[in-house]
Amino acid sequence: MTAEKAEARPARPGAEDASACPRCGQPGLMTARYPHAWHGQAGKRIRGFKEVILCAGCEGGEAAGALLALVDVHGQVCPEDTAAFLRLALDWVETARRQELDVAALAREEQRWHSGEL
Numbered sequence: 001m002t003a004e005k006a007e008a009r010p011a012r013p014g015a016e017d018a019s020a021c022p023r024c025g026q027p028g029l030m031t032a033r034y035p036h037a038w039h040g041q042a043g044k045r046i047r048g049f050k051e052v053i054l055c056a057g058c059e060g061g062e063a064a065g066a067l068l069a070l071v072d073v074h075g076q077v078c079p080e081d082t083a084a085f086l087r088l089a090l091d092w093v094e095t096a097r098r099q100e101l102d103v104a105a106l107a108r109e110e111q112r113w114h115s116g117e118l
C-alpha cells in the first residue's frame with residue numbers, strides 16, 4: 001500500500017504546462033496536488049486529487065505570503081532554503097485544504113434559506 005502525499009511542482013511562466021490562476025488567469029508560480037476524497041451519491045468513498053495554484057497577485061494568506069517572500073528573495077529556491085521552502089509549502093497546502101467548501105454548512109444554510117429564516 002502506498003501513502004498518498006501532496007506534491008508540488010514549480011510552474012514555468014510561458015510554458016504550456018504552466019497552470020493559470022483560477023482567480024485572475026495569470027500564470028501561477030507553483031502548483032501543488034494533494035489527496036482529496038468525498039462521498040458519491042451512493043455513499044461510496046471516491047478518492048482523487050485536488051490542485052492549488054500559488055499566485056503572486058491573488059494570495060493574501062500568511063502561509064502563501066511567507067512562501068512568496070522566500071521565492072522572491074532569489075527568484076528561485078536556493079539549496080540552503082530547501083527545508084524552509086518545504087515547511088512553508090506544506091503550510092500553504094494545508095491552509096488551502098482547510099479553506100475547502102464545508103458542504104454540510106452550505107446544506108444547513110440552504111435549508112434555512114428555503115424555510116425563510118435567511
Ligand SMILES: [Zn+2]
Pocket residue numbers: 021022023024025026055056057058059
Ligand atoms: Zn491570481
